[in-house]
Amino acid sequence: MTDPDIILRIAAKGDGVTADGRHFPLAAPGDRIAADGAVLPGPHHAAPPCIHFPACGGCALQHVDDPSYADFVxxxxxxxxxxxxxxxxxxxxxxxxxPRARRRAALRAVRQGKRVVIGFAESGSHALVDLSVCEILDSRLFALLAPLRGLLGAILPDKRAAHVKMSLTDQGVDLLLEGVRVGGLAADEALGAFGQDHGLARLTIDEGDGPQTRWEPEPVTVSFGGVAVGFPPFAFxxxxxxxxxxxxxxxxxxxxxxxxxxxxxxxxxxxxxxxxxxxxxxxxxxxxxxxxxxxxxxxxxxxxxxxxxxxxxxxxxxxxxxxxxxxxxxxxxxxxxxxxxxxxxxxxxxxxxxxxxxxxxxxxxxxxxxxxxxxxxxxxxxxxxxxxxxxxxxxxxxx
The missing domain is CATH 3.40.50.150 (Vaccinia Virus protein VP39)
Known part of the structure; x- marks a missing residue:
């Protein structure tokens, strides 16, 4: 007879499931459910590699070991x-x-006074997790987050949110900023300087009336089957x-x-x-x-x-x-x-x-x-x- 307090599998939305159909968040196959509902880790419960887990909505299953995650897929x-x-x-x-292989990402940014927060939203919430590390993003994308906080501090209105969309292309990182406000020559020059200083393939902004490229030293492409193809900002x-x-x-x-x-x-x-x-x-x-x-x-x-x-x-x-x-x-x-x-x-x-x-x-x-x-x-x-x-x-x- 199957022990009704043992997690048997991971459901489609990431909860652990017992034989009698009860769902428990952050439970891995083999975990035991205590009488008070606490999850007692079993042989397939892994130590999450990221300090932001489980708050960050970018990941749902870092507590599951690799064989169990492959079984889930x-x-x-x-x-x-x-x-x-x-x-x-x-x-x-x-x-x-x-890990650290993701070459495209859509993050959110919000300015809170002098502080700019960039990251994924918490699971089931609009609150942002300010990423200090990330185990899924390619390091070239993650490396941009710290300098982006400084740039967005100058072009993002207080208490306003923006979307930060990044893709790795043949020429490097293609960056699209949506929801920003760029006013004046100094702010415009800052965008070009940012693109140059950080070796961007392209920097595009969208203030609400469509994308405007502010830095693109050469046409941006991605390659498939050895063929370079022009890449629209944050295309699939x-x-x-x-x-x-x-x-x-x-x-x-x-x-x-x-x-x-x-x-x-x-x-x-x-x-x-x-x-x-x-x-x-x-x-x-x-x-x-x-x-x-x-x-x-x-x-x-x-x-x-x-x-x-x-x-x-x-x-x-x-x-x-x-x-x-x-x-x-x-x-x-x-x-x-x-x-x-x-x-x-x-x-x-x-x-x-x-x-x-x-x-x-x-x-x-x-x-x-x-x-x-x-x-x-x-x-x-x-x-x-x-x-x-x-x-x-x-x-x-x-x-």
């Missing part, structure tokens, strides 16, 4: 599928990004380089050796450019600025890639269009791709590689594909957002 995918009555043929081992990037590589490798391994490929919801070309080295690729995306950047980069590199500005929610590819391809790559936003999945279910494409950042919407879309005659051959769970409950995956469907 896989269980998130398996559980979402089971909830829709689907099981994958194979659940591949999860890929977990290492996979959270870690190793996580991106794991997703791309899982997709590439499933594709047939030849034939044209379609990459739907292609973004800046994470998958399209990696696949377009030896075969033609059609890439579709609803954001015009991303399509233009991808098209220009592919043309300069002479890749066999056709980039199409197309809203796949309102105008998904229909079976007659889909059946021209040897395989489809699908990487929709968190809401999933219901309209496109329904069209795929009616098509005859041999392989669909579905990249998802939301196991729940993936599972809902998988129902349509399976009902249309596909089988879910495998899933590859990916934990790019280490110590969080956010999980990504690649699902391979075959007819």
């Amino acid at each position: 896989s269980a998130r995918v398996i559980g979402a599928l089971a909830g829709q009555g689907i099981a994958a043929g194979t659940v591949l081992g999860p890929h977990i990004s290492p 990037l996979q959270a870690t380089p190793d996580g991106e590589a794991a997703l791309v490798d899982a997709v590439a391994a499933a594709l047939p050796p030849s034939g044209p490929i379609a990459d739907l919801f292609c973004g800046l070309g994470t998958f399209a450019l990696a696949l377009a080295t030896a075969r033609p690729v059609y890439a579709a995306e609803g954001a015009r600025d991303l399509v233009l950047s991808l098209k220009a980069g592919a043309n300069r590199a002479q890749r066999r890639l056709a980039a199409d500005h197309r809203d796949l929610f309102r105008r998904p590819l229909v079976p007659a269009e889909l059946d021209r391809f040897a395989a489809i790559v699908l990487d929709p936003p968190r809401a999933g791709a219901r309209e496109q999945a329904m069209q795929l279910a009616a098509a005859r494409v041999p392989v669909v590689a579905y990249v998802s950042c939301n196991p729940a919407s993936f599972a809902r879309d998988a129902v349509h594909l399976v009902a249309g005659g596909y089988r879910l051959e495998s899933v590859k769970p990916v934990g790019q957002f280490r110590w969080s409950t956010h999980v990504e995956l690649v699902g391979i469907f075959r007819r």
Whole structure:
């Protein structure tokens, strides 16, 4: 008989769960729940590496050891599928990004008198944790926080909040500040000096009427498959380089050796450019600025890639269009791709590689594909957002 006071697993939102269904925050598998509700650490309860845990909302699971966290990442995918009555043929081992690997981040900043606080919000609160250390950010991003406090002290109104958005690009850190007020020549010059002094790739501000670049010594790019693509401020990037590589490798391994490929919801070309080295690729995306950047980069590199500005929610590819391809790559936003999945279910494409950042919407879309005659051959769970409950995956469907 299972001991009802032992934590058996971690639920989707990060609580530990006992056999009788009780939930306890900050509990790891193997922990025991005392009569007064206290959590008694077990063999899988880890010492959190960050002094800000558990207050900081950037992490939820630093108290769980690495094997248990990897199990959680896989269980998130398996559980979402089971909830829709689907099981994958194979659940591949999860890929977990290492600490201090995050190359993009959206933080908040607030000025409190002469003090500027920058960090993640506390879990379930608007209060900010002023980061003195961070175990998830790439050190090049974290190194900017201290000097940013000084800059924001000059351009952030008192008791006002701003958004600090950072991305690592080919040229270094791309910094976007939203909600600031830059008035006068001195403040404007301070922005340029900050960009130069800290070797930024670009510094952009948004005072409420759109982005304005104040420092960009050369055009900012990110590279996919060896192709440099123009990077709009804080455009979408996979959270870690190793996580991106794991997703791309899982997709590439499933594709047939030849034939044209379609990459739907292609973004800046994470998958399209990696696949377009030896075969033609059609890439579709609803954001015009991303399509233009991808098209220009592919043309300069002479890749066999056709980039199409197309809203796949309102105008998904229909079976007659889909059946021209040897395989489809699908990487929709968190809401999933219901309209496109329904069209795929009616098509005859041999392989669909579905990249998802939301196991729940993936599972809902998988129902349509399976009902249309596909089988879910495998899933590859990916934990790019280490110590969080956010999980990504690649699902391979075959007819």
